Amino acid sequence: REHHHHLPNIGRPNKMPRYGEQASSPSHHHGPPSVVGQEGMPAPAPRPRGPKLKFTPEDDGLLVDLKEKKNLTWKQIADFFPGRSSGTLQVRYCTKLKAKTTVWTDEMVQKLRTAMQEYENDRWRIISSKVGSGFSAAACKDKSMELDAE
Numbered sequence: 001r002e003h004h005h006h007l008p009n010i011g012r013p014n015k016m017p018r019y020g021e022q023a024s025s026p027s028h029h030h031g032p033p034s035v036v037g038q039e040g041m042p043a044p045a046p047r048p049r050g051p052k053l054k055f056t057p058e059d060d061g062l063l064v065d066l067k068e069k070k071n072l073t074w075k076q077i078a079d080f081f082p083g084r085s086s087g088t089l090q091v092r093y094c095t096k097l098k099a100k101t102t103v104w105t106d107e108m109v110q111k112l113r114t115a116m117q118e119y120e121n122d123r124w125r126i127i128s129s130k131v132g133s134g135f136s137a138a139a140c141k142d143k144s145m146e147l148d149a150e
Contacts, residue, residue: 006010010035024132034076035072035077036119041070042065042080044079045059045082046082047082059081060092060097061130062081077089124137124141127140128140
């Protein structure tokens with residue numbers, strides 16, 4: 001008599017993703033899960049066309065946004081760029097997009113000096129408020145300098 005082989009039961013119910021969960025593909029076993037499609041996340045980039053796989057300004061904008069505002073890992077970022085590897089994206093970001101070496105103009109130097117001075121004043125005001133009433137910012141600053149000198 002004929003013998004029928006039963007195929008293994010594919011996708012047993014307990015292995016199915018619960019409603020609202022992303023079914024994870026085998027490549028997602030390590031590291032953080034893909035965040036494509038999550039609330040507050042931008043739409044993925046279109047697959048690049050043409051032999052050169054050039055980055056469009058939109059691609060660059062998305063890359064910077066995901067790295068700097070969303071703080072994603074390179075692996076998570078790669079999920080937004082079909083057809084590109086995380087290595088390619090990292091190189092693009094580090095060589096072309098990351099804030100260039102800071103150039104200090106005289107104006108920016110002046111702003112820095114002002115900020116440091118304001119911080120210094122605020123610092124002693126905060127310290128004196130912690131020390132207690134009757135101990136002014138100036139008194140605390142003087143005393144600290146005395147202690148440093150010891």
